[in-house]
Amino acid sequence: MKLISQLSKETGIPIGTIRFYEKSGLISGQTKKEVTTNNYVYYDEETVEKLRFIQMSKAVGFTLAEIKEVIDAWYKKQLTKKAKIDVLNKKLLQIEEKMKELRAVKKQIAICKHNIEHEMEP
Amino acid sequence: MKLISQLSKETGIPIGTIRFYEKSGLISGQTKKEVTTNNYVYYDEETVEKLRFIQMSKAVGFTLAEIKEVIDAWYKKQLTKKAKIDVLNKKLLQIEEKMKELRAVKKQIAICKHNIEHEMEP
């Protein structure tokens, strides 16, 4: 079990941002009932995985709301099996779309680079 | 030569957003000097290409500032050949990084889906 500063160290995500994610319902830790002197929140390894997932998903253009959908499909007990599968299938389609767009952007930049390399300089 | 509403129709980008992009220096149209009764701005086919590039780049997580760097490398005359190539190479690396992240997210979601499909429902 880790405290928030260790979570931050392991993922590189600022403490303030982690708190923001917790407030947004993306992650959640728990206080230890046996400790009564403070209300420090402890996080498990799963939270680290979630944070890494959030980092990557954000990098490829997913919003926190979209990421939350997936995390809920993964971890929330109250959703039906069908609802979860539907969410995940939708995400997989979005990912295919992003892959296409990424390849298109790459191609465009490669062409641009080629043109610049072969153009005559004044 | 197209007016802004046609640009919007062709790309699906709202007029307000196109104006915002122009104000941000991502695209630019020109007024026709021979027309003196108004100051309507006309855009060429290149602008449509730029807008499509912006759409795709945004979808895969690039910011407008990052996209502007590439567009400037493409179209601005005042940058040196070396500066342009440097920007484009940096972008190509970022794209490779995003491809990795996209594959990792896809894999994670596929595993998640598999687990849900094979779990016992209560």
Next chain:
DNA sequence: GACAAGTATGCAGTATACTACATAGTTTAA
């Protein structure tokens, strides 16, 4: 036991990317 460092809470402020609205002038179709 003092004091730096860590933690929790809440609220205000910032950056990015729009989005809406008001105003005013222009073009076009009936």
Next chain:
DNA sequence: TTAAACTATGTAGTATACTGCATACTTGTC
């Protein structure tokens, strides 16, 4: 020729995702 539709400009407001600050309590170290 008049009304609908289009255009330009400017300003304000919104959503998302943080980021910083103030306050207060707790823990660990010398």
